[in-house]
Amino acid sequence: IESVHAYTATLGRRIETEDTGVVSIRWRSGALGSMNVTMLTYPKNFEGSITILGEKGTVRVGGLAVNEIQHWEFSDIDPDDSKIKSANYETTSVYGFGHPLYYDNVIKVLRGEAAPETDGREGLRSLEVLIATYLSARDGKRVALPLEY
Numbered sequence: 030i031e032s033v034h035a036y037t038a039t040l041g042r043r044i045e046t047e048d049t050g051v052v053s054i055r056w057r058s059g060a061l062g063s064m065n066v067t068m069l070t071y072p073k074n075f076e077g078s079i080t081i082l083g084e085k086g087t088v089r090v091g092g093l094a095v096n097e098i099q100h101w102e103f104s105d106i107d108p109d110d111s112k113i114k115s116a117n118y119e120t121t122s123v124y125g126f127g128h129p130l131y132y133d134n135v136i137k138v139l140r141g142e143a144a145p146e147t148d149g150r151e152g153l154r155s156l157e158v159l160i161a162t163y164l165s166a167r168d169g170k171r172v173a174l175p176l177e178y
Contacts, residue, residue: 030158031057032173037166041069052162074123092117094125 032055037047048069054062078091078099086103097117101110120126137143161172 030161030174031055032171033158033161033165034171035162035165037163040067047166050162050166052165077123094120094123094127096120096125 033052035050035052037050039047040049042048049067050065052064054064056062074093076091076093077095078089079095080089080100081087085105087100088098088102089100091097091099096119098113101113103110118126131146134143134146138145157174157176161174161176164176165172
């Protein structure tokens with residue numbers, strides 16, 4: 030990510046943090062993206078989704094816990110495309126099943142039984158984007174990455 034520009038607000042809840050946010054993202058490649066988040070969906074959390082629109086394909090992953098591949102279409106067919114539907118799973122929780130798999134990997138790494146699926150450096154990248162988002166919302170301006178400390 031090259032930069033972010035964000036707006037956040039507390040629009041409908043009596044809480045000491047934001048309940049709604051919008052972020053515009055510019056990648057170093059020139060690609061643009063946006064993210065919209067709210068805790069105000071009536072009557073309950075509706076869904077989460079990620080949609081990627083490209084020149085040669087479109088993908089939408091959605092559902093209660095971003096657990097369903099709802100659209101998968103590319104200009105070039107790949108033999109693995111037929112396996113996509115098997116990635117869907119049922120859940121009743123917005124958290125899905127991602128946390129137990131992560132914790133299982135951490136335990137196996139600590140026991141010397143597996144290699145880490147992610148590391149602190151990758152976690153720091155996510156945290157840096159989040160910090161940049163909060164700085165942008167607070168200061169009302171675009172924030173470039175990496176952050177200067």
